[in-house]
Amino acid sequence: MRLRVPAAQRNASAPRIASIPPLALAGGGLAVGVGGLYLAGLLLAGGDIDAGTTVRGVNIGGLSRAEAVRKLEERLGSAGSRDLAVTVGDRESTVDPRQAGITFDFEETVDRAVRADDIDPFTVIGGLFRSGGPVQPVVRVDEDKAHAALGKLAKSLDQKVRDGAVTFADGEVDQVAPHNGYALDTDAAVAPLRASFLRGDAGAVTALPARETKPEVTAEELRRAVRDFAQPAMSAPVRLTAADRRFTISPDDLGEYLTMRPDDTGKLTPRLDAKGLRASPAVARNLFGLPAEPRNATLRLVGDRVVAADDARSGVQITDKALGKAVLPLLTKSGTARTGEVAARVTPPEVTDENAARLGLTEKMSSFTVNFEPAPYRTKNIGRAAELINGSVVMPGRTWSFNRTVGERTEANGFVEGIMILNDEFTKAPGGGVSAVATTMFNAMFFAGVKPVEYGAHSFYIERYPEGREATVAWGSLDLKFNNDSGNAIYIQAESTETSVTITFLGTRKYDEIGSVTGPRTNVKQPERKVSTDERCVPQTPLEGFDVTVQRVFVADGREVKREPFRTHYTPRDEIVCE
Template identity: 55%
Template sequence: MARIRIHGRRAVLPVAGGTLAVGLGGLYLTGLLLTGGQVAEGTTVRGIDIGGMSPAKAQAELDRRLGPAFAAPIALKIGDRTEKADAAALGLTLDTAATVKNAGSGGSGPVAVLGRLFTSSERAVEPVVRMDENKARTALDGIGAATEQKVRDGQVSFEKGRAKAVEPVTGVRLAENRDQALADLRAAYLRADAAPVVLPVQQTQPKIGAAETARAMKEFAEPAMSGPVTLTLAGRRIPITPAVLDGHLEMKAEGNRLVPVLDAKGLLADPAVARPLAQAVPSARDARLGVDTAGRVQVVSEARTGAQVTAKALGDAVRPLLTGTGAGRTGAVATEAVRPRITGESAAQLGIREQLSSFTVNFPAAPYRITNIGRAAELIDGSVVLPGEQWSFNRTVGERTKESGFVDGIMINDGQYTKSPGGGVSAVATTMFNAMFFAGVKPIEFGAHSFYIERYPEGREATVAWGTLDLRWLNDSGHAIYVQAESDDTSVTIRLFGTKKYEIEATQGPRTQIKEPGKRTGTLPKCEVQTPLEGFDVTVGRIFRQDGREVKRENFTTHYTPRDEVTCTPADAPAPAPASPAAPKGTPAA
């Protein structure tokens, strides 16, 4: 009996009298017995031998050996950036079942079976990979948005007295056509190596490149910050340091160039420049008016013509000095004459003939009130408001700071009394509101206290807060208005003088929408004891008469919140539970 070796196996084939007993049919049956349903011997996938394995075992072997590599994150190179993304998130998967099927057993026909018996050639099969294109496109959209690099022009900035170059950046984004990116992803995934996939991108070049940025630094920015520039004015030298200049200097793009821009108006307003300029040249001064013993407004001091440096003149003087060296960084600045608004001659033409109104507010004596009310009245006294101009409390009095002569006092904040600089000046605001009210001029901006204060007229009172609430009125009388303000330890009085247009009669309605106060507890030292008072609405009005005939009337409605009862406890004492909700936030000051 002859023996035939078939791919490492032995098949015993009986031979009698030189004739093959089983013939080809026997060989076929033997091949089926030995290789049927198995992967052909010599079959490999990426060097992994799956020959002779059943499909299930071959798939398990590929999952074990290839699965981790194909599941690893894929490195993506987008311009200069490298990102990693999960293969599954990109819609990429390894199909080991299809890979084994492709490897196959080679078929079950006689030719295929007999061929496997008598051949031993090696066969390498590529893995089968799948791509969900919709999922891949969605993932690429997200990656593109997250990695997009916006184009940025080269820039020059000025900070802390130094010039700094900001390098340009080329804009980079994924190419809008995703087909090539999908093909590159699929090919890279099939390779299953660690090399980044270089995705196609679109680039946008900056208009201001590195060369232009360097030129701007060398030719302007660095010389500008190399030292102070010095202005000469009326025999004085006024240095302007780089630390002052940098806040008013920038370089802007014009086409593909950077050009210097000086904010001359801002530089002129900078205290480091404004103060020495003001000291070098006299400002214009209006004629000073006053009220004589007969109640007539007259000139008490003459006007003075002044001079000023305009923003244009300052810019024209400073710009050429910025790139100079040595003596070339010093230059003169021009001035122009400024005439006063009111002169002794023009005062007679202002139409200030009589008293339009007078109003007095009394207040309890307290050192902070005497100081703050007196200082505000001092700043207001002598104001002249020409026809069509607006008078502003905040502009006239300024911020209530210690440097301006104000002290800490009591004001209303968050629905209760508290301490703050300038507390008490609302007595002056209320006095002015009523003087304006009875003079018949037009209110522009005003606001009442959050809760009612008994010493003020209901609905005819005003408060002010720097930066948030002003008291403003328009002189629509047709003639100039002169303001006289004076105070003592317990009262403040404001009188307005001009040419009377109307006789004003005040009206007042009943309290409505009455609401009872609650109780609250505060903590010392900021807490101030507060007595309770109901909240309510009230409407007041004024009737305008000419020659005894009513020509118009207008109403003002004010809403007052309840004034809660407030008791104060030491800072280390436990605060009791509130008896009622806190009052709505109010507007300073008392």
């Protein structure tokens, strides 16, 4: 028998189940599905990095930060120490990235790869449907180390620009090829060096930026210079005529003194060292013996009349400039066209047997002799000075100079040490004794009647000379000069013996006679006595000092026409005792 329960009672005692619309049922199913996916995403995601994340081919997906850093250090650490191949211009080298301060920052790289700490359902569930993908590694650059390494690299790879050049050796042409100059731009080179490290291409070469300098003498100009000048210059000898000499210069000898230098436009131009070529054995031996200086005719006296010998000759000089001017144009020619003549500088003599009379060299104008005690240094120095003076020709209106004619009294000029007056005392010095020649010249000038220009007497009187009519000279401070105002040329003869020197003026006398009148001594002063311990001390006898005036008397047509005074002051000559 079945028990039936009333509906009202049944509803009151059983749980009540509400009516759920179909959409609600569907939404509930969706909620259950999303929850499952979220849970699955959390379970599958595991680490800090999305699955499929790689760095330079190394998979770090699903790893924690620490795990990913360790894995990258193990797998990529060695790659960061490989040398980087670089070039600067056409030179190659390598750079150690560690020394250049270029390294991987694996921690920063992993930080880039780590997903956000966001566990909202959409992020977690999205992780089920995406892959991390490749991540570029982070590169750190220590700028100071990078610049230091690049500076060191520049020292080995920089190269100076080189111009094209032509040289000559042993009669052959040598060429120096031009090349560009390169200077590494260390500031601009940091970025491409970092990029090369980041790429990590094994065997790749990085061209670093550099400042390029082009040669002024190009390869094209080098080819032109060789073709148009250098090769023709060395092709054959050149043949020259100079004065009465003929000689040949070989390419070997030419090449030693020939160069090519660039001008302002970069064009190679030839240059010949004419001075060096002129002094070279190939040229000098062929020009040896040419008289460089002219020689005047020798004059001698027969009674008081002048006779000229026929021995004058011209001077012939081949100058460096003339040699270069003759040689250089021949170097680009060939065959018989490589023959030329060197212009000679010919200096004719002033006096010849033909023109001596026309110049007025007809008679003795004056002559004077100074005697001296014999001594080797006097003989040497006086003889050398006379040798240099002998044959001097002074044309009308010209000035003659002792120092210019004789030159500095040095060993190289043929003089030796002797006794001379310095600071009012006798002392030893080169050229001692030459004052005897100066005094002789002064008196010859005095009695020839020509005009004195510069002269000076000794500081104290020397007994062997005529008082008030004597002279001394000192190189660089005191000269003996006269001007030839006679109206005709003057020829000076100078000769010496071991005890005398004589100087004679030949020309045309302007006056019948030149006389000398010596006045009395005035302003007389007594000497002192001095003792010297100087190693170079020379004993000295005492002599009073005084003033004196000498009159030069000019006589023409039997009567006196004028007088000229020569005033001289002498200091006392102190007695010097050497101890």
